[in-house]
Amino acid sequence: MEIGSFLIVFFTVRYIRNSLQTAERFPEWDRMLTIVQYAATALLVSDVFLETDFTKWFWHLLLIGLVGAAYLLKDFRPVRNVWLAVGPFILISLFGDVVELISEDFYKSIKDIIDIAGIFAFIWLIATWLSSQKQQKALEKERLKRQQEEEQNRIIASQNAMLEQIVAERTAELTRQKEELEQTLMELKATQDQLIQREKMASLGELTAGIAHEIQNPLNFVNNFSEVSVELIEELKEERQKADRDPELEDEILTDITQNLQKITHHGKRADSIVKGMLQHSRASTHEREPIDINNLADEYLRLAYHGLRASDKSFNATMLTDFDDKLGRVSVVPQDMGRVLLNLFTNAFYATEQKRKTGLADYQPTVQVMTRRIDSENIEIRVRDNGCGIPAPVLTKIYQPFFTTKPTGQGTGLGLSLSYDIVTKGHGGELIVDTEEGKFTEFTIRLPT
Known part of the structure; x- marks a missing residue:
């Protein structure tokens, strides 16, 4: 025990x-x-x-x-x-x-x-x-x-507190980034508006030289016919002071004066239409459509683009071929917007031919073709084709992107084709199609509903 x-x-x-x-x-x-x-x-x-x-x-x-x-x-x-x-x-x-x-x-x-x-x-x-x-x-x-x-x-409580702090910091950071992005977006929109306006002013600048050349022709005719008419009037006065007056000569002089005045009126109206076209091109688009003659619009802007390049480079020369469809009729478009599209396409076409000419190819003749066709009762098309250097395949998908350009710095804003594409597709419900082969040709096709 x-x-x-x-x-x-x-x-x-x-x-x-x-x-x-x-x-x-x-x-x-x-x-x-x-x-x-x-x-x-x-x-x-x-x-x-x-x-x-x-x-x-x-x-x-x-x-x-x-x-x-x-x-x-x-x-x-x-x-x-x-x-x-x-x-x-x-x-x-x-x-x-x-x-x-x-x-x-x-x-x-x-x-x-x-x-x-x-x-x-x-x-x-x-x-x-x-x-x-x-x-x-x-x-x-x-x-x-x-x-x-x-x-x-x-x-877990410590991790939750840490996560809450991280989430709060991240939320604050995202809020700050959002505000910065909104500010950046506002600045980009303002910059975009400025660049669009710059593109419009650039196209207006290209028009200026061509318009100066175009308006000089009718002004020369007006001056010349005015001087001739003054001389004919003096001659008529002298004939009336003679004792042996010749009525037939007086009638002939009066007929010549009448014809001169008609020619002065014609060329004055021509100069007036050129000035109105320039003003219409320079002012902001109202997006109001008007039925106009596409053939006349294309012909006028083709010559203005050509003479604009000639004014900046006297050595520039090109063949202009036109094939206008007489049955095209009047088409409802916004004139100043469609004018900008055509001017941009014509200027690019002339620029491409000039770049190819500078390569020194033998027997090369710069050529720009303009064609209009009525496809059917509801659609028309405008084709602008040049035999210039063409568009390389790697950049073909980028040509309608804003600010993309193949031109040297200072010679292009990169907005021409982008604005043209928007005007044709969004503004007029049409299509802007390009077909090209590098080193041989480029063809732009504008398809518009009538």
Whole structure:
């Protein structure tokens, strides 16, 4: 029984120290528990060597003291279950020793019962101990699990806070970028409007030289016929002062003056139409369609484009071939817009032939052809073909892109064909088709619904 008491004291003390972690949390109690372990060892040695029954009462005191401390002391409350495990063994051991002290005969008669009860109490102790260890492991596992969950929650909360901060920073950055992009878009739109206006003014500049040449011809006729008419009037006055007036000569002079005045009127109207065309081309488009003669419009802008290039380069020369369909009739278009399209195509055609001429090809004659055709009752087409250098295949898909140009810097805005494409397709519901072979020809076809 003493060995059992020693084992119980030893493992109970160890259980209490480990469970409560007395070395770190309760150093005073840890020292006392260590003394209890030494005392139990000393009692065991006394039992072995002294062979006295007196020490068994010290075992009872030690056990009752441990269980009482575990049950009564506040610091030991977490290990109160030690009473459930050790209590039955203490009670049976104490009961046996008290009965033996009072009546040895009676003790002998129930000794077997007390021994069996002691065995069961010891088994109960072990079972309770194992169960307690299992529960303690489960609780420790649960505590660790809860601790891990708390750590994970803390990490998640930290990550969420970090993500919220990142999202807030990213949102602020995107907002800033959005504002910058909106500002950039506004600036690009303003720049685009300026470039479009620049393209219009560039085409107007190309017209100026051609118009100067075109308007000079009728003005020369007006001046010449005016001078001749003045001379004829003087001649008529002189004839009337003669005594032998010749009525037939007077009638002939009057007829010549009348014809001169008719020619002056004709060429004056021609100059007036040129000026009106220039003003119409320079002003902003109203997008109002008018039924006009496409043949006259194409012929006029062809000559203006040609003389415009001649004014800037006296060495430039090209053959102009026209094949206009007399049955074309009047077509409803926006005159200034369609004029810009034709001027751009004619200017590009003359430019392409001039670039090919500068390569020094023998027997090369720059030629630009303009043809109009009525396809059917609802559609017409205008073809502008040149025998210039053609368009390289790699850039063919880019020619209608805004700001794309193959001309040297300063000679093109890259908006001519882009604006022309928009005017034909979006403004008039037509088509602008290109057919080309590098080094041989380029042909643009405008198809318009009538």
